[in-house]
Amino acid sequence: MTTDQLLANIKKKQSFLCVGLDSDLNKIPGHIKNDKRAVFEFNKKIIDATAPYAIAYKPNLAFYECRGIEGWKDFELTVTYLRENYPDVFLIADAKRGDIGNTSKMYAQAFFESSDVDAVTVAPYMGEDSVKPFLQFEGKFVILLALTSNPSAADFQYYSSVDHKPLFAEVLDKSKTWGNVENLMYVVGATKASVLVKIREQIPDHFLLVPGVGAQGGSLEEVAEYGMNKRCGLLVNASRSIIFAGSDTDFAEKAEAEARNLQQKMAELLKQANLI
Amino acid sequence: MTTDQLLANIKKKQSFLCVGLDSDLNKIPGHIKNDKRAVFEFNKKIIDATAPYAIAYKPNLAFYECRGIEGWKDFELTVTYLRENYPDVFLIADAKRGDIGNTSKMYAQAFFESSDVDAVTVAPYMGEDSVKPFLQFEGKFVILLALTSNPSAADFQYYSSVDHKPLFAEVLDKSKTWGNVENLMYVVGATKASVLVKIREQIPDHFLLVPGVGAQGGSLEEVAEYGMNKRCGLLVNASRSIIFAGSDTDFAEKAEAEARNLQQKMAELLKQANLI
Numbered sequence: 001m002t003t004d005q006l007l008a009n010i011k012k013k014q015s016f017l018c019v020g021l022d023s024d025l026n027k028i029p030g031h032i033k034n035d036k037r038a039v040f041e042f043n044k045k046i047i048d049a050t051a052p053y054a055i056a057y058k059p060n061l062a063f064y065e066c067r068g069i070e071g072w073k074d075f076e077l078t079v080t081y082l083r084e085n086y087p088d089v090f091l092i093a094d095a096k097r098g099d100i101g102n103t104s105k106m107y108a109q110a111f112f113e114s115s116d117v118d119a120v121t122v123a124p125y126m127g128e129d130s131v132k133p134f135l136q137f138e139g140k141f142v143i144l145l146a147l148t149s150n151p152s153a154a155d156f157q158y159y160s161s162v163d164h165k166p167l168f169a170e171v172l173d174k175s176k177t178w179g180n181v182e183n184l185m186y187v188v189g190a191t192k193a194s195v196l197v198k199i200r201e202q203i204p205d206h207f208l209l210v211p212g213v214g215a216q217g218g219s220l221e222e223v224a225e226y227g228m229n230k231r232c233g234l235l236v237n238a239s240r241s242i243i244f245a246g247s248d249t250d251f252a253e254k255a256e257a258e259a260r261n262l263q264q265k266m267a268e269l270l271k272q273a274n275l276i
Numbered sequence: 277m278t279t280d281q282l283l284a285n286i287k288k289k290q291s292f293l294c295v296g297l298d299s300d301l302n303k304i305p306g307h308i309k310n311d312k313r314a315v316f317e318f319n320k321k322i323i324d325a326t327a328p329y330a331i332a333y334k335p336n337l338a339f340y341e342c343r344g345i346e347g348w349k350d351f352e353l354t355v356t357y358l359r360e361n362y363p364d365v366f367l368i369a370d371a372k373r374g375d376i377g378n379t380s381k382m383y384a385q386a387f388f389e390s391s392d393v394d395a396v397t398v399a400p401y402m403g404e405d406s407v408k409p410f411l412q413f414e415g416k417f418v419i420l421l422a423l424t425s426n427p428s429a430a431d432f433q434y435y436s437s438v439d440h441k442p443l444f445a446e447v448l449d450k451s452k453t454w455g456n457v458e459n460l461m462y463v464v465g466a467t468k469a470s471v472l473v474k475i476r477e478q479i480p481d482h483f484l485l486v487p488g489v490g491a492q493g494g495s496l497e498e499v500a501e502y503g504m505n506k507r508c509g510l511l512v513n514a515s516r517s518i519i520f521a522g523s524d525t526d527f528a529e530k531a532e533a534e535a536r537n538l539q540q541k542m543a544e545l546l547k548q549a550n551l552i
Contacts, residue, residue, distance in 0.1 A: 062373070
């Protein structure tokens with residue numbers, strides 16, 4: 001997918017919502033929990049209910065890997081289901097991979113060839129040669145961790161140099177030379193919305209994947225105020241607040257209501273920015 | 277496994293060799309490549325040939341994930357084979373995972389419960405709450421990335437603070453308070469052997485997993501000189517230089533010779549250190 005196509009989808013659905021498929025088997029409603037393919041069945045219903053309001057989906061690999069081969073099957077079935085039924089959605093494997101060059105190349109093949117996602121999240125700690133293999137696939141994106149939304153993000157991401165530049169800013173400055181807006185995006189945690197101003201000075205044009213809205217407490221309005229650019233430039237993710245909005249037979253309706261609610265707020269913000 | 281058991285195995289085999297199972301299907305000898313379970317069959321032969329000389333094995337998940345479910349099966353079969361036939365070896369999933377707390381917990385379950393490895397490599401970028409869930413399993417280890425062996429390690433791992441302390445040293449100082457020698461080890465790239473002196477001042481007692489000996493060019497003697505402690509404290513990994521020492525029907529014999537050669541050097545170094 002290109003950013004032009006992504007922007008077209010944002011305008012069409014009046015939304016920049018990404019639904020995080022953190023589909024923890026333990027939290028899946030009881031009436032489908034015992035299905036052999038419970039996680040996939042759950043995902044299908046969540047996807048069907050939220051697709052009118054979401055332009056992206058983000059399965060988090062941890063919630064699939066934790067069940068070994070069976071979990072991996074649910075992941076692959078989910079990817080195939082999305083591709084076949086909703087070919088326009090932007091599909092992110094939230095895997096936070098990263099290894100030495102020849103190994104990263106294998107991870108890139110895992111997600112861009114064996115599987116067929118549009119983007120994969122990558123951790124920057126090992127530097128350029130660990131990221132570059134992911135940038136070699138036409139129409140595919142690295143989403144590099146810059147500033148994450150968890151409390152311990154401050155442990156190292158704010159580690160400061162002699163000129164008081166935090167590590168995450170160094171990650172942005174160095175990595176933006178490795179790729180371009182058509183193959184590189186960044187994870188920027190919404191819980192630090194005020195920092196978005198400075199980040200936008202560094203990377204005005206890249207798309208940002210913003211977690212932390214919803215269960216983690218970030219503000220959508222602040223994210224839009226400080227993070228939106230002239231091509232939207234935002235994918236705002238909500239996971240648990242949507243997919244586990246309900247815990248009974250009406251979980252899909254509750255997820256739909258939650259997604260629609262976010263989409264309506266997003267439509268308003270897109271209008272304010274004259275993007276729709 | 278405890279570090280006492282690990283040390284006992286080091287003394288028994290007179291070796292601190294870890295064999296990296298970076299079992300790239302494209303590099304597997306032609307006569308077994310077409311077997312449906314080629315990677316597992318290859319691993320079995322490599323393991324049987326090298327087990328007298330190795331105290332640890334380290335499958336790198338990228339080389340399994342890149343083939344989706346089939347690759348994951350080969351990984352699980354390899355883990356089971358090692359557990360059943362070589363219960364004494366220390367088994368490391370080289371996965372370089374790390375995510376927000378509730379997600380890291382899922383990854384920890386993936387490797388310590390769904391699978392049954394002794395240790396998993398973890399990336400530190402997201403800080404304490406991304407690492408801690410891996411530290412909650414009795415007898416299991418986090419092996420945290422500190423200084424890696426790839427050329428681009430310098431991009432961020434040497435990023436320096438106002439008092440000129442590189443990021444990797446900050447990672448060591450902070451993280452060593454999160455666990456102890458019985459649940460935490462570190463990845464320290466052998467290609468920076470001279471840095472080992474300073475690292476040993478920071479963490480005198482932890483075990484280090486040292487990649488970069490062999491195909492990546494690090495020196496075993498330097499690693500032992502600067503990195504060994506009174507309980508050995510080293511797991512030196514070699515991957516490609518052993519498993520792809522040969523590319524024909526004699527690949528297992530060639531791997532055995534390479535592993536034995538390293539083990540003999542290690543026995544000498546252990547004797548010099550009065551550990552055996």
